Amino acid sequence: MAHAHPLTMLEGTLQSLQQRDLQPASGADLIKDWISVLKHTNGAEPATQSLQSLYDELHAMEPDGSRVRDLLNQVAQQTEHLSRGADSHYTDSLKQLASSLRSFALDLEQA
Secondary structure, eight states, X not given: XXXXXXXXXXXXXXXXXXXXXXXXXHHHHHHHHHHHHHTTSXXXXXXXXXXXXXXXXXXXXXXXXXXXXXXXXXXXXXXXXXXXXXXXXXXXXXXXXXHHHHHHHHHHHHO
16 A cells, blocks of 8 residues: 555545554554655654654554554644645545544543
């Protein structure tokens, strides 16, 4: 998916986040794809770094659930920030992604 059109990646990510039984390996693959895309996106360095931290945490022997939630919320905030400067046809999807990431983090907190 790393070479997919960003809007296609957004739609795929949103669909993945709607699955409440998302496996960590699937999430890690998705994160790697986004890191690859964001490395070539102006202003996305903070989000890229947060995603790399999230990827690393998910690959730890015993991932820290609290850290995962914090990183998901951090990525959500950075995604929302990116939506403000994005082309208009990405804005709504990026805002929806930020909301979905926050919801996913909340679900992890309640689990």
